[in-house]
Amino acid sequence: MADFLKNNPMALRHCILLEVLQGTSIEKTYSNICSVILKNDPSALRRCILLDSFQRNPIKKYYSFNRSMIGNEVIDYNNFNLSFHEFSTRKSKMKEGEKPIADVLRNDKYALRVCILYESLKYQSNLNGPIFHIFVNLCKAIGDEDVLKFQEFEFWFYRFLNGEHDLNYERDEEKKIYELSDMPIDVMKNIAEYLDILDRANLVRTSRSLQTFVEDQKLFHHTLKLTVFNLVANVSFSRWVSIEYTRSRSGCVKNFNGREKSVEGVPFWEQALMDLKSILKNPKLYLNTLKITLHSKDEPEVSLDDLEAALKFNHYLNVKNLKIVAESSDALIKILPSLKPGYLTTIDIFFTNPNGNSMKILFELVQWKRAKCFFMDGNRFIWPLRHLYHFVDFEVHLMELSVKDVHEMKEVLFKSPNFETCLIRVLNDTGANAIEVEFGDYIQQEQNTSRYAKIYHYPIPNSTEYFNIDVRGFDFEITRKKR
Amino acid sequence: MSVENAPVVDVDEAAIPVEKKMYYRFESNDKKEFRVSELAIQQSETLNRLVEAMGYTSEDVENKPAIAIENIDGKTLKLVFQWCEHHKGEAIPVDDGSVPKIVEIPEFDAKLMDIDNGLLFKLIWAADYLNIVQLLNVSCKKVANMAQGKTPAQLRRVYLLPSDEEDEAAKRAAQEAQDPRAREVEEEFEERKRQGGNSFF
Structure with missing residues (x-):
């Protein structure tokens, strides 16, 4: 079919015009046209390679060929050059009363088809990106979105790709074309499931009926983060997509995808909380991880009551893993009650200044009691260890560990059917000593290490399992194992 | 179309032991015929149940008429059976809706689905009707990727989605089509307005 371009000067001129309208350079246009024709004309390609080998040119890409050499093999370079400059001049210097040059393509359905054919040949030669982009660029070039419908473009594009090159073919307009809205509801659900939070947000804005439908579908999202610094806040959906809120004199500036918007009279963190609330209001949202980081060094700028209000709805939030980095554990107590008990699996916290009273309230919460994993860093866990004994896995730092604590661990924690593993880091050697008192003989002391390393085994009665207690320096790790 | 020149979907014959080599014949609504292996049919719950219920022997397959699939055309059915043959013997995924679905589109499927939206939607419709779970998954994922x-x-342009105004207009048109009296009343009302009457009653 590339022959068609080669042998039909008018069609070739339409292709050159399209490239000019799309702002392509003369070199690139020439190489595109040559590539398209060569790729689709094996004998011309062979002749070029042969010629090229005579000249001992490295074959990198078709357009690296000597221009004058392939000029005669593919298209006449002089004619090409003339057409290109004629179109460039007419594009840049439109005379008064003259019609835009794009009209040549816009008003002639066959010229438009040639353009689609040319784009499909480029696509076949891997010179083009996704099909919708090709369509958008084509529409931009002809300067009118209404001339060409996507369905029309797609129909011709795939016809050409399939080798059906009849430009005079007429579509049966009466023929039923299947559309998205013809799909059974189960299929629509299946499609919606693959759409992420941002694409769904765009889809619900297309029409009310789709909004009703899409908002009724479960939405799984991996990570949603709220980060608040002293002067800036951030709501992030993934590593690449986030909204930034910066303090301004009269309120804040919101930046999403490079688009800035000023919001008057609203502090930056309050705007971030409002947007977070609008995302979380969907009761069908299932978050794998919700991470909230509050980095306010001095007086905490974010009001924790506002944070609590942003997370409070008539429904619980479906959050599997909660990560919090904050000054005080008071933040946790404002967040945890809003999360769905049982669905919340992991609580991962970093506090520099834990507050005893808020932790006491926390231990009574059903969300705490039904969670499975707990990791705490930044400061010591200063409360009775029994509050951790329902977890499957936990990691904490302690000031010290007494023999009484280890005994209780043996009596309560080791009898929990759920418990699998824990890592406890003690500030001094009290823990290691208490374990030696309580468990007696160790099994193995690692050689060639200056660190104190001992392993104890504690068999679980009436089972083939045991607990492996690995003491390294002041830290120890307990793991359930099978014999 | 006769059996001899029916488009037969490519099959890797060496992969099927001789004694189990059983084929079925299907016919699309535009009378195109396909021969499909038993193992490939298992990807479609609907067709699998159908052939089990029919209990055909190899002779029956040749002697009896091809099984008609009345609401799918040949072009679509060809894609469906090509997919089934390529993925025959693969486990059929089970989805309980509790976890996010992770579906990758293999290269073969991506090439098969390099088609216009009209045909892609027909393929989805067929996968849904024939209950081919994984084909439905990959094709829906492709639509979502768009x-x-x-x-x-x-999105409106890609999916041909009507705007709210177009939606309303279509609804009104459908209602009027159902109830001719409503249109008459409307016309009468317009007529009276033209004649200068302020009130309809």
């Missing part, structure tokens, strides 16, 4: 990073206006 939405990625598009603005609402672009």
Whole structure:
């Protein structure tokens, strides 16, 4: 079919015009046209390679060929050059009363088809990106979105790709074309499931009926983060997509995808909380991880009551893993009650200044009691260890560990059917000593290490399992194992 | 179309032991005939149940008429059976809706689905009707991928989505079509307005 371009000067001129309208350079246009024709004309390609080998040119890409050499093999370079400059001049210097040059393509359905054919040949030669982009660029070039419908473009594009090159073919307009809205509801659900939070947000804005439908579908999202610094806040959906809120004199500036918007009279963190609330209001949202980081060094700028209000709805939030980095554990107590008990699996916290009273309230919460994993860093866990004994896995730092604590661990924690593993880091050697008192003989002391390393085994009665207690320096790790 | 020149879907014959080599014949609504292996049919719950219920022997397959699939055309059915043959013997995924679905589109499927939206939607419709779970998954994923990073206006163009106004107009038209009296009343009302009457009653 590339022959068609080669042998039909008018069609070739339409292709050159399209490239000019799309702002392509003369070199690139020439190489595109040559590539398209060569790729689709094996004998011309062979002749070029042969010629090229005579000249001992490295074959990198078709357009690296000597221009004058392939000029005669593919298209006449002089004619090409003339057409290109004629179109460039007419594009840049439109005379008064003259019609835009794009009209040549816009008003002639066959010229438009040639353009689609040319784009499909480029696509076949891997010179083009996704099909919708090709369509958008084509529409931009002809300067009118209404001339060409996507369905029309797609129909011709795939016809050409399939080798059906009849430009005079007429579509049966009466023929039923299947559309998205013809799909059974189960299929629509299946499609919606693959759409992420941002694409769904765009889809619900297309029409009310789709909004009703899409908002009724479960939405799984991996990570949603709220980060608040002293002067800036951030709501992030993934590593690449986030909204930034910066303090301004009269309120804040919101930046999403490079688009800035000023919001008057609203502090930056309050705007971030409002947007977070609008995302979380969907009761069908299932978050794998919700991470909230509050980095306010001095007086905490974010009001924790506002944070609590942003997370409070008539429904619980479906959050599997909660990560919090904050000054005080008071933040946790404002967040945890809003999360769905049982669905919340992991609580991962970093506090520099834990507050005893808020932790006491926390231990009574059903969300705490039904969670499975707990990791705490930044400061010591200063409360009775029994509050951790329902977890499957936990990691904490302690000031010290007494023999009484280890005994209780043996009596309560080791009898929990759920418990699998824990890592406890003690500030001094009290823990290691208490374990030696309580468990007696160790099994193995690692050689060639200056660190104190001992392993104890504690068999679980009436089972083939045991607990492996690995003491390294002041830290120890307990793991359930099978014999 | 006769059996001899029916389009037969490519099959890797060496992969099937001789004694189990059983084929079925299907016919699309535009009378195109396909021969499909038993193992490939298992990907479609609907067809699998159908052939089990029929209990055909190899002779029956040749002697009796091809099984008609009345609401799918040949072009679509060809894609469906090509997919089934390529993925025959693979486990059929089970989805309980509790976890996010992770579906990758293999290269073969991507090439098969390099088709226009009209045909893609027909393929989805067929996969749903024939209950081919994984084909439905990959084709729906492809449709979802098209939405990625598009603005609402672009989504309307890609998916041919009507705007709210068009939706309303279509609804009104459908209602009027159902109830001719409503249109008459409307016309009468317009007529009276033209004649200068302020009130309909």
